[in-house]
Every structure is written in C-alpha cells, then in structure tokens.
Amino acid sequence: MSPTHDTVILDVDGTLADTNYLHTLAWARAFARVDLHPPMWQLHRAIGMGGDKLVAAVAGDGAEQEHGDALREAWEEEYAELLPEVRLLPGARDLVLALADRGLTVVLASSGKEQFTQHVLDLLDLPEGALAAQASSDEAEESKPEPDVLEVALDKVGEGSALLVGDTPYDVAAAAKVGAPCAAVLTGGFGDEELSRAGAVIVVDSPAALVDLPSQTWADLLHAVPPEHAATTFSPLPDPPSKAGSGS
Structure with missing residues (x-):
C-alpha cells in the first residue's frame, strides 16, 4: 500500500473561491487595453496556469514579447477592481475545518498573487491553527x-507526501510532478471527463461534496497515487496564434 498522505494542499481560485470567471473578465479587460481580444472561452480555459504562461498560451509568443509585462500589470489592476465580487464556493470553509479536524496538515497554494489569496483568507475567517x-x-x-x-507549500510544513484539491488540468499536472494525487472539483468550470482524463483521482461537484464523502473514500484518497500520465499536462487550449494581433 502507498504511504498515507498526511497533508492536504488546497488550491484557492476556482476551488475555494468562485473567482475563475472574474479572472477571465480581468484578463479580457487587460488584453483590450492593448487592442487584443482573445475569445473569453479561451481565456477561461487558461485560468489555473500563472500569468507568466497565460499570455503566450492564449495570444501567442509575439503578444508575450511585446505586451507580456504590461498585460500582467493590467490584469492585476483589473482584478483588484473585481475583488468585492469574490465569493466563497459552497463548503469551502467547512472543507478546511473538516480536514483540520481529521488531524491533517492543511496548506493553501495558489498561482495567484499573495494579496488576492489573502482576500480569500479573510473571507474564510478560519480559527487559529486551521491552516498550517x-x-x-x-x-x-x-x-x-x-x-x-506546491513545493514551496510542502517545504513550509516539512512534508513530502500530500493530496492536492484543485479544479483545473494544470492542478492535476502540477500535483503529479511532486507525486501527489489530485482530487478535482467542477467549480472552476472544467468538465468531469477532461479532469478525469487529465489524471484526477476523483472528481466531485464542489468543496461541499468533498466534505460529505464517506470516511472510506477519504481513506482511499489519502492512499491514492497519481496515474503516470497525469504529470503530462492535458492541454485544454487550442494552439495559440503565431502573431500578436491574431487573437482579435
């Protein structure tokens, strides 16, 4: 039997907080500042990777070279304007507390900026000690x-074996690269089949559904291993355009 994972790493955007579509809107507005207009469905499907990769992924290497830093700065400004609209997903706070009550080490790990993660933490309003x-x-x-x-998160708690809870194929791939299985939720807007195909060991509707899982299912998750193919990112995006302006 595989070793028991005694740490659970929780993604934030799309997993605990209903932010993926707000990020999509913020990126669309950022791109519009430089007269680029990649379709919003493509922007949404890039949410979950970091901004260092997103620009080229949706608008091509030319857009990254010409506008990358300006776009990331613009996204940060646009998303900050949307922060008052951020809401927790059903069961988000209950999930953190339930994991802590099980005696598990709970860590947050986000591809987002620290200031935006802190906003979600404020909404969670967790008791002291719930998060490691x-x-x-x-x-x-x-x-x-x-x-x-994820490696930073594990280093902070001195652990080497964990289960990740995330919402995108990018979460599944990142987890597998550190030998961690990924339990996926549908609240980020990715489908059941594609998350399973990417290598998620379980897919459920929401954080609340994870809270309600039977004890035996949780025991199985805490002994799960990622499938070998999970470390290879399943791309939910079409090939990006080759020229900076072709996303318009």
Whole structure:
C-alpha cells in the first residue's frame, strides 16, 4: 500500500473561491487595453496556469514579447477592481475545518498573487491553527502546471507526501510532478471527463461534496497515487496564434 498522505494542499481560485470567471473578465479587460481580444472561452480555459504562461498560451509568443509585462500589470489592476465580487464556493470553509479536524496538515497554494489569496483568507475567517501555511505565486519561480508553488507549500510544513484539491488540468499536472494525487472539483468550470482524463483521482461537484464523502473514500484518497500520465499536462487550449494581433 502507498504511504498515507498526511497533508492536504488546497488550491484557492476556482476551488475555494468562485473567482475563475472574474479572472477571465480581468484578463479580457487587460488584453483590450492593448487592442487584443482573445475569445473569453479561451481565456477561461487558461485560468489555473500563472500569468507568466497565460499570455503566450492564449495570444501567442509575439503578444508575450511585446505586451507580456504590461498585460500582467493590467490584469492585476483589473482584478483588484473585481475583488468585492469574490465569493466563497459552497463548503469551502467547512472543507478546511473538516480536514483540520481529521488531524491533517492543511496548506493553501495558489498561482495567484499573495494579496488576492489573502482576500480569500479573510473571507474564510478560519480559527487559529486551521491552516498550517500558505504559498502563492510570489514565492514560486514558475507557476502551474509546474509544481513550484506546491513545493514551496510542502517545504513550509516539512512534508513530502500530500493530496492536492484543485479544479483545473494544470492542478492535476502540477500535483503529479511532486507525486501527489489530485482530487478535482467542477467549480472552476472544467468538465468531469477532461479532469478525469487529465489524471484526477476523483472528481466531485464542489468543496461541499468533498466534505460529505464517506470516511472510506477519504481513506482511499489519502492512499491514492497519481496515474503516470497525469504529470503530462492535458492541454485544454487550442494552439495559440503565431502573431500578436491574431487573437482579435
């Protein structure tokens, strides 16, 4: 039997907080500032990877070279304007508390900026000790689907074996690269079949559904291993355009 995972790493955007579509809107407005207009469905399907990868993924290398830093700065400004609209997903707070009550080490790890993760923490309003640590993209060299932010999270709690709860194929891939299985929720807007195909060991509707899982199912998850193919990112995006302006 595989070793028991005694740490659960929780993604934030799309997993605990209903933010993926707000991020999509913020990116669309950022791109519009430089007269680029990639379709919003493509932007949505890139949410979950970091901004260091998103620009090229949806608008091509030319857009990254010409506008990358300006777009990331614009996204941060646009998303900050949307923060008052951020809401927790059903069961988000209950999930953190239930995991802590099981005696598990609970860590947050987000590809988002630390200030935005802190906003979600304020909404969660957790009692002292419920979270062991938190990590954000500000502390990681590369963002998901690379595993850097997960490695930072594990280093902070001195653990090497964990289960990730996430909502995108990028979460599944990042987890697998550190040998962690990924339990996926549908609240980020990705489908059951594609999350399963990416290598998620279970897919459920929401954080609330995870709270309601039978004890035996949780025991199975805490002994699960990621399938071998999960470390290879299942791309939910079409090939990006080759020229900066072709996303319009």
